[in-house]
Amino acid sequence: MEKIIVRGGRRLNGSVKVDGAKNAVLPVIAASILAKKGKSNIDNVPALADVFTINEVLRYLNADVVFHNGQITVDAQGALHTKAPFKYVQKMRASFLVMGPLLARIGHANIALPGGCAIGSRPIDQHLKGFEAMGAKVEIGNGFIKAKVEEQLKGNRIYLDFPSVGATENIMMAATLARGTTVIENAAKEPEIVCLATYLNSMGAKVIGAGTGTVRIEGVEALSGADHTIIPDRIEAGTFMVAAAITKGNVLIENVVPEHLRPLIAKMKDMGVTIIEEKNGLRVIGPKKLKVVDIKTMPHPGFPTDMQAQMMTLLLCAEGTGVITETVFENRYMHVEEFRRMNGDIKIQGNSAIITGPNQLRGAEVAATDLRAGAALVLAGLVADGTTRVTKLKHIDRGYVNFTEKLKSLGADIERIYELDERNLENLEAPAPYKINPNFA
Ligand SMILES: CC(=O)N[C@H]1[C@@H](OP(=O)(O)OP(=O)(O)OC[C@H]2O[C@@H](n3ccc(=O)[nH]c3=O)[C@H](O)[C@@H]2O)O[C@H](CO)[C@@H](O)[C@@H]1O
Numbered sequence: 128m129e130k131i132i133v134r135g136g137r138r139l140n141g142s143v144k145v146d147g148a149k150n151a152v153l154p155v156i157a158a159s160i161l162a163k164k165g166k167s168n169i170d171n172v173p174a175l176a177d178v179f180t181i182n183e184v185l186r187y188l189n190a191d192v193v194f195h196n197g198q199i200t201v202d203a204q205g206a207l208h209t210k211a212p213f214k215y216v217q218k219m220r221a222s223f224l225v226m227g228p229l230l231a232r233i234g235h236a237n238i239a240l241p242g243g244c245a246i247g248s249r250p251i252d253q254h255l256k257g258f259e260a261m262g263a264k265v266e267i268g269n270g271f272i273k274a275k276v277e278e279q280l281k282g283n284r285i286y287l288d289f290p291s292v293g294a295t296e297n298i299m300m301a302a303t304l305a306r307g308t309t310v311i312e313n314a315a316k317e318p319e320i321v322c323l324a325t326y327l328n329s330m331g332a333k334v335i336g337a338g339t340g341t342v343r344i345e346g347v348e349a350l351s352g353a354d355h356t357i358i359p360d361r362i363e364a365g366t367f368m369v370a371a372a373i374t375k376g377n378v379l380i381e382n383v384v385p386e387h388l389r390p391l392i393a394k395m396k397d398m399g400v401t402i403i404e405e406k407n408g409l410r411v412i413g414p415k416k417l418k419v420v421d422i423k424t425m426p427h428p429g430f431p432t433d434m435q436a437q438m439m440t441l442l443l444c445a446e447g448t449g450v451i452t453e454t455v456f457e458n459r460y461m462h463v464e465e466f467r468r469m470n471g472d473i474k475i476q477g478n479s480a481i482i483t484g485p486n487q488l489r490g491a492e493v494a495a496t497d498l499r500a501g502a503a504l505v506l507a508g509l510v511a512d513g514t515t516r517v518t519k520l521k522h523i524d525r526g527y528v529n530f531t532e533k534l535k536s537l538g539a540d541i542e543r544i545y546e547l548d549e550r551n552l553e554n555l556e557a558p559a560p561y562k563i564n565p566n567f568a
């Protein structure tokens with residue numbers, strides 16, 4: 128199996144460039160099938176496993192997708208199929224984001240039911256509530272969700288019980304071609320929603336208010352392909368900010384939008400980290416001693432749940448007791464068991480993790496339980512005594528481009544190797560095909 132091997136103790140120095148945002152590019156690619164006319168050119172696309180998965184979904188639906196040198200061209204002018212099978216949805220829940228565009232363009236869709244996941248049960252009731260409010264009939268059976276609308280979706284007022292990112296995106300896409308006006312209340316405000324709305328508007332849609340709690344979409348007759356650039360990945364940026372801070376390093380993080388990182392910048396400054404906005408990015412300088420803080424994950428502009436595991440690593444190295452409260456996902460502490468294998472002192476009480484430090488972390492063999500957990504374990508390896516071996520790298524590859532290489536370029540003692548797992552020979556993973564030539568995936 129593939130492993131990342133990290134030997135702790137090096138301070139990180141230099142500069143690192145952040146790729147395009149995974150969570151922005153996936154809905155944008157899904158939205159590209161709304162265009163019956165013209166092609167879309169999408170720039171700043173990260174070469175991630177999830178991007179290859181959504182490309183496969185689009186090809187299965189009969190769109191023509193070419194990914195070359197960080198740019199994707201989508202031609203969805205031909206007739207589209209309407210089914211997305213389990214093999215894609217199981218790999219990546221965001222495959223469900225083709226439901227809104229298919230309903231809007233064709234009037235029906237048949238998407239495999241997304242299963243449970245390592246961070247909780249993740250229902251999709253808010254997506255479905257939105258489609259139903261717009262006139263779709265939804266049926267669930269045999270592992271599929273079938274949605275159908277008699278003629279055309281109709282705009283409506285939809286109040287989300289929780290500001291779900293995916294539901295806001297799916298409903299927003301569906302509403303672009305609906306008859307009349309749709310208003311999403313208690314909408315998610317994440318920067319990725321704004322990125323999607325900007326693309327939809329370049330395609331000819333009328334989306335107003337993205338980035339606020341009320342998004343208004345006036346339905347139009349048709350959409351055309353458009354050019355669009357994906358925003359930088361705030362979670363990848365945040366992960367490197369923690370890498371710099373935890374190693375007492377000095378790193379310039381390039382290609383970032385500081386505005387998207389405010390909640391993280393504020394928390395890291397409270398921990399004693401120096402963060403300077405420079406012309407080319409954010410300079411992050413780790414302090415001699417980290418101070419503890421409490422963290423509560425919240426929908427944007429609150430503290431992002433996708434930075435929770437990485438911040439837990441930082442708290443493990445801080446002096447005193449800090450509490451993390453996870454309010455977005457019901458079960459996002461699978462990494463705690465792995466941190467304990469590295470000598471981390473963490474107690475779980477309900478949805479809180481109580482972290483007492485500073486811990487001298489020790490190298491161990493640990494497994495990535497989800498993509499951010501995987502990144503956090505690598506961060507822990509950077510400061511652990513001895514060698515850390517991180518397995519289940521398919522999770523990390525979902526969200527980080529060249530993670531090992533980028534850390535190595537900053538001075539980390541790290542490599543990615545293919546090693547036989549003697550304890551579990553039947554569990555062999557083939558080397559990931561997308562590592563062969565990401566530009567042509
Ligand atoms: C591809 C992508 O963009 N993924 C991000 C997106 O996931 P995703 O779009 O799945 O996250 P949501 O905002 O929808 O989910 C947040 C919470 O709402 C619940 N919920 C959601 C929808 C629904 O219909 N019913 C319901 O109960 C979920 O179970 C979860 O507890 O936002 C999350 C929250 O910032 C991030 O962690 C993910 O990285």
Ligand SMILES: C=C(OP(=O)(O)O)C(=O)O
Pocket residue numbers: 150220221246433498499526
């Ligand atoms: C949870 C995440 O992604 P996804 O919603 O794609 O599982 C993430 O990016 O941390």
